[in-house]
Amino acid sequence: MTDVSVLPSLIGKDATHEQVVFCNDPHSGLRAVIAIHSTALGPALGGTRFHPYATEEEAVADALALARGMTYKNALAGLDHGGGKAVIIGDPSRDKTEALLRAYGRFVQSLGGRYITACDVGTYVEDMDVVARECDHVTGRSPAHGGAGDSSILTAYGVHQGMRAAARHAWGAPSLAGRRVGVAGVGKVGHHLVDHLVEEGARVVVCDVNDAAVRRVVERHPEVEVVPDAPTLVRADLDVYAPCALGGALDDPTVEALTARIVCGAANNQLAHPGVEQALADRGVLYAPDYVVNSGGVIQVADEIEGFVFERARARAARIHDTALRIFELADAEGVPPAVAADRMAERRMAEIGRLRGIHLRGR
């Protein structure tokens, strides 16, 4: 598929990845990129995104950025996993077939366990069951196949833990009771987060572009307020803003308009560009790094590799509270925004634990 001569320039932009694999099976129509950013902490773990990228360059760039993000997320989740991610180029509603998924599974298998795949945007637990017919290195499977099912439950739980840590750091007590919390996007994760917040006694305001998603929340919790859109929510009188829809939620106009003291939500890649983390800090907003607080999902799929035990996975997701707190303290101590402190803490763990491989043990 891709002219390999362009590879160095594509990867050169972000040259720390260990391995990038192009997968091509013309008969099934499979065109995929598997990016392994790091195996310093163990086999790379990260989902497979199925998306109609306009160009192969765009697909490679996304795979590289997503894989790098997983390295940091997995490191701070305390997992023995490095970071990787795969993208399949195509429209999942049109192009996803059994043959394509199984062809993809054979490519993942060819990596011998250096990369373990799971679901992401455009792929579902049933798809992982199909991939697993050709491959041993698949998690995020359906309960019928020993999988843990919907990861949004522990993702929302982890975000709530991170939010409690932020409240503790900002206000001295790990509680959202009486606080006004705005949740932008009440899909799979957002609506579970609303459940936790309402149960804790927070005053919740939501918005979503999908009316059915809003209705589901209001039917469960009639006391929840609804505003028309995210810009309105950002300007509302909030204590906490929780972006739970798409990436890039924190851009310059949003930071400028924010009333909340804390930002803590599930969405991946919330910072629209480098520098936003500093702009938030300059405005006195405490930002809980997205990849730290939304790691409940990957904690769940990692647990599944051992044979899923919900309570064990939840206990691990509960530690997001302490990790977030340590990040806020490190940020204060080092005079940097929490996003920078989180990266430093992840890099420290990778260096300390990755170094142990220097002590030779047969077969490990």
Ligand SMILES: NC(=O)c1ccc[n+]([C@@H]2O[C@H](COP(=O)([O-])OP(=O)(O)OC[C@H]3O[C@@H](n4cnc5c(N)ncnc54)[C@H](O)[C@@H]3O)[C@@H](O)[C@H]2O)c1
């Ligand atoms: N599901 C997980 O376990 C998990 C884990 C880690 C991170 N995340 C991230 O959390 C976010 C939410 O994931 P999800 O699984 O709940 O997805 P989802 O698609 O179920 O929910 C997203 C919701 O946001 C709404 N939305 C989209 N654009 C919006 C806008 N401009 N304003 C307001 N609402 C809007 C959608 O209508 C939808 O209801 C994503 O960024 C995802 O990458 C999810």
